[in-house]
Amino acid sequence: MSYSKEKELAISAVRRACGLTSSVFNRLVQNEKLVKGDKSPVTVGDFSAQALISAMIHHAFPSDVIVGEEDAADLRLDTSESTSLRERIVALANEALTQPLVDGETAEWEIGPGKEQTSAELLDAIDRGNYEGGRTGRMWCIDPIDGTKGFLRADQYAVCLALIVDSIVQVGVIGCPNLPLDLSNPSGERGCIFFAVRGEGAFQIPITSSPSISPPTKIQIPLTSDTSKLTFLESFESAHASHSTASAIASLLGVTNPPIRMDSQAKYGCLARGDGNGGGGVYMRLPVSGLGPTASYIEKIWDHAPGSLLVEEAGGIISDARGHPLDFGLGRTLGKGENWGVIATGKDVHAKVLEAVKKAFESEGKTLAKA
Ligand SMILES: Nc1ncnc2c1ncn2[C@@H]1O[C@H](COP(=O)(O)OS(=O)(=O)O)[C@@H](OP(=O)(O)O)[C@H]1O
Numbered sequence: 501m502s503y504s505k506e507k508e509l510a511i512s513a514v515r516r517a518c519g520l521t522s523s524v525f526n527r528l529v530q531n532e533k534l535v536k537g538d539k540s541p542v543t544v545g546d547f548s549a550q551a552l553i554s555a556m557i558h559h560a561f562p563s564d565v566i567v568g569e570e571d572a573a574d575l576r577l578d579t580s581e582s583t584s585l586r587e588r589i590v591a592l593a594n595e596a597l598t599q600p601l602v603d604g605e606t607a608e609w610e611i612g613p614g615k616e617q618t619s620a621e622l623l624d625a626i627d628r629g630n631y632e633g634g635r636t637g638r639m640w641c642i643d644p645i646d647g648t649k650g651f652l653r654a655d656q657y658a659v660c661l662a663l664i665v666d667s668i669v670q671v672g673v674i675g676c677p678n679l680p681l682d683l684s685n686p687s688g689e690r691g692c693i694f695f696a697v698r699g700e701g702a703f704q705i706p707i708t709s710s711p712s713i714s715p716p717t718k719i720q721i722p723l724t725s726d727t728s729k730l731t732f733l734e735s736f737e738s739a740h741a742s743h744s745t746a747s748a749i750a751s752l753l754g755v756t757n758p759p760i761r762m763d764s765q766a767k768y769g770c771l772a773r774g775d776g777n778g779g780g781g782v783y784m785r786l787p788v789s790g791l792g793p794t795a796s797y798i799e800k801i802w803d804h805a806p807g808s809l810l811v812e813e814a815g816g817i818i819s820d821a822r823g824h825p826l827d828f829g830l831g832r833t834l835g836k837g838e839n840w841g842v843i844a845t846g847k848d849v850h851a852k853v854l855e856a857v858k859k860a861f862e863s864e865g866k867t868l869a870k871a
């Protein structure tokens with residue numbers, strides 16, 4: 501089946517949310533003296549972007565359910581802090597909802613202008629993301645700001661949206677406001693939207709344009725079977741994924757390119773468009789400690805759903821460290837004990853990378869068999 505309406509809606513929602521998060525950054529992070537460790541700007545951005553995306557989805561596809569990272573419980577409290585946070589979020593979400601269309605964008609699912617949402621409607625929109633996930637049906641998956649730490653550092657972050665149908669990701673959109681259109685020209689134009697529909701390929705557009713006006717650029721992982729030419733794409737934060745295991749795996753594969761360490765699902769976009777040294781990339785996310793049932797962290801579906809489709813549609817394979825596919829039908833997470841990290845790379849090198857992962861684990865005294 502075709503998902504063209506869902507794709508257009510998702511691109512439009514992600515573009516608006518990217519505009520919103522950029523303006524939150526400019527107003528709240530750049531121009532305010534922040535106390536170190538203050539997370540409030542990212543909280544404002546997270547809530548308002550989820551409210552906006554969820555409201556647009558509900559308006560266009562009222563019977564679809566949503567898994568969103570955030571919930572509005574803290575915003576419903578009767579405290580002055582909560583009230584002022586709520587007011588900021590409602591103003592920001594409405595400002596984004598009523599932005600004019602960009603050239604070529606359809607008005608079919610526009611809520612505004614003139615139809616601002618009430619505070620109650622927007623809190624309900626956030627809470628519509630409470631769905632517990634599951635095996636069957638149509639379900640949207642929102643990460644309003646992925647890479648919150650990158651957002652606060654003025655570094656990479658992403659607004660992520662996917663449509664999952666009967667546990668299979670069918671549409672994936674990732675907006676990266678700070679990512680150069682061409683990573684080898686970091687001072688060039690910034691702001692990319694990556695998108696994919698299953699069976700239709702993976703694409704990139706500048707964040708300022710719409711696919712019906714400027715033709716999207718088809719993106720592809722470079723084909724190569726030489727693992728020594730690979731570039732590793734890893735989390736920026738060493739607390740989120742093991743840098744040391746990744747570096748042991750890189751040595752086993754003969755990799756000499758330095759790793760690209762970047763926050764958020766922007767990494768999936770970079771992998772899909774072949775960033776690095778021309779030899780393809782490897783997205784590597786292995787737990788800092790433990791594995792499988794004893795892993796230190798359970799991966800969430802919103803951190804991988806759109807990125808996984810982008811990789812597959814760009815000619816890659818995504819799996820866990822054992823080569824098992826990611827299962828988006830287990831609930832809000834990839835499953836405690838079911839998921840053993842994430843490895844994504846071009847299909848011609850995936851098996852070799854898994855072999856190196858196995859060897860690296862064995863030399864750390866870990867085995868890829870279930871305990
Ligand atoms: N301890 C731990 N281990 C593994 N993963 C964690 C951990 N804590 C958080 N997270 C999740 O990591 C998401 C961001 O992943 P990144 O790869 O972008 O990491 S990082 O930005 O480089 O830090 C991040 O997504 P956001 O919350 O949307 O930013 C979290 O879902």
Ligand SMILES: [Mg+2]
Binds near residue numbers: 643645646647802803
């Ligand atoms: Mg995230």
Ligand SMILES: [Mg+2]
Binds near residue numbers: 569643644648
């Ligand atoms: Mg997030």
Ligand SMILES: [Mg+2]
Binds near residue numbers: 569648
């Ligand atoms: Mg988070």
